[in-house]
Amino acid sequence: MRVSPLARFLLPLLFLLACVQPTLAKDLFVKAGASGDGSREKPFGDPFEALDKCEANDAIHIAEGKYYGKLGNGEWKIPYAGIQLLGGYNATFTERDPWTHQTLLSWDRNSKNKPLSERIEVKEKGVVIDGIVFDGQEQNQYSAPTEGREPRDLDKADALIHMWLPGTVKNCIFINTPREGLVCANGTTVENNLFMNVFDTALKINGLPP
Numbered sequence: 001m002r003v004s005p006l007a008r009f010l011l012p013l014l015f016l017l018a019c020v021q022p023t024l025a026k027d028l029f030v031k032a033g034a035s036g037d038g039s040r041e042k043p044f045g046d047p048f049e050a051l052d053k054c055e056a057n058d059a060i061h062i063a064e065g066k067y068y069g070k071l072g073n074g075e076w077k078i079p080y081a082g083i084q085l086l087g088g089y090n091a092t093f094t095e096r097d098p099w100t101h102q103t104l105l106s107w108d109r110n111s112k113n114k115p116l117s118e119r120i121e122v123k124e125k126g127v128v129i130d131g132i133v134f135d136g137q138e139q140n141q142y143s144a145p146t147e148g149r150e151p152r153d154l155d156k157a158d159a160l161i162h163m164w165l166p167g168t169v170k171n172c173i174f175i176n177t178p179r180e181g182l183v184c185a186n187g188t189t190v191e192n193n194l195f196m197n198v199f200d201t202a203l204k205i206n207g208l209p210p
Contacts, residue, residue, distance in 0.1 A: 025057040025082075029093060032065030040093055047076055047085065047105070056124075057082035062132075063089045064101035074107025074115040074139075081124040088131035088171070098131030098171045109138045118162040118183075127167040134160040137176040140199075159183040164209060169193060180204045 028050040029043040036042025043063070044050050048070040050060040060083065069075050078085070087103025089096050107115055119134055159180035161169065166187035174181035175196045183204045184190065195202035 025059065026055065028054060028058060028060045029063075030060060030067075031063040031091060032067060043093075046070070051076060051079060051083075054080065054083060056080040057084075059084040059086060061089055061093060062087045062103045063091050063093065064103055066104045066106055068106060068108050068111065071113050072108055072111030073113040074105075074111070074119060075117060076105065076120050078120065078122045078124060078127050082126045083124070084128040084130065085120075085132065086128075086130050087133070096131070098133075102133045102173075103131060104133045104135060106135055107138050115139065115158070118158045119160040120162070122161070122163040122167060123165065125165040125167065127163065127165075129161065129163075129167070129169045129172060131171045133173040133175070134177075134181075135173075135175045136160060136178045139178050140176060159204070163188055166208075174198065174202065177202075185209075 028038040029040045030045070030047050030050050031043040032045065034043045034045045036044060038044045038050055038053060046067050046069065047060060047062055054060060062085070088098030088101050090101050095101070105119055120129065158178070159182065160174055160177055161182045163169065163184040166185050168189040168191070169182055169184065170189065170191040170193065173194045177198045177200070179200045181195045181198050181202045182190065183206060185208050186205055187208070188205070190203060
C-alpha cells in the first residue's frame with residue numbers, strides 16, 4: 001500500500017497528540033498549625049505555602065483558623081490564572097460552611113514584618129476567592145472609642161483585595177478595612193459578600209488594564 005507524503009507527515013503528529021496527557025488541576029490543603037506536604041492528610045500550615053507550590057487552575061482548600069502569611073507579613077499574591085482559594089472548611093475537610101468555619105487572613109501587630117500592599121493581590125484572570133474573612137483591625141490605629149476611628153493606618157492602607165483582571169469573589173467578609181474592601185476589574189463576579197465598618201469604599205470597580 002502506498003502512503004502519501006501528507007499521511008506520512010500526519011500520522012506521527014497524530015500519534016504524538018494522542019500520547020500527550022493534559023495537565024490536571026490539583027487540590028492542595030491548608031490547616032492552621034500544620035506542617036505537611038499539602039495533602040488532605042498532611043496539609044500546609046499557611047496559604048502562602050500552597051501558593052508557592054500551585055499551578056494554574058489548582059484549588060487551595062483552607063480550614064478554619066487564623067493565617068498570617070509568609071514571615072507574618074499579612075500578604076498573599078496569587079501567581080497563576082484560574083487559582084481557587086476556598087476557605088470555610090472544618091479541621092478535617094469533611095464539611096464546608098464559610099460562615100461557621102471562618103478562615104481569617106490577617107496580620108499580627110506583634111510581627112516583625114508588616115503589609116506593604118494589599119492583603120491579596122491578583123494579577124491573573126479567572127481567579128476565585130471564596131469563603132475568606134478579611135479583618136483589617138490589627139492594621140488600623142483607633143482614637144478613643146467615643147470619637148470613632150482616625151483616618152490613618154499603620155501600613156500603606158491598601159485595599160484588602162485588589163483583583164486586576166476579572167475573577168470571582170464570593171461568600172467573603174470584609175471588616176475594619178484600612179481603605180477599600182475590594183478593588184476589582186470590570187467583569188468580576190462579586191456575590192454574597194459582607195462588608196462592615198469600611199473606612200473608604202466597600203467595592204471599587206476599575207476598567208481593564210490596557
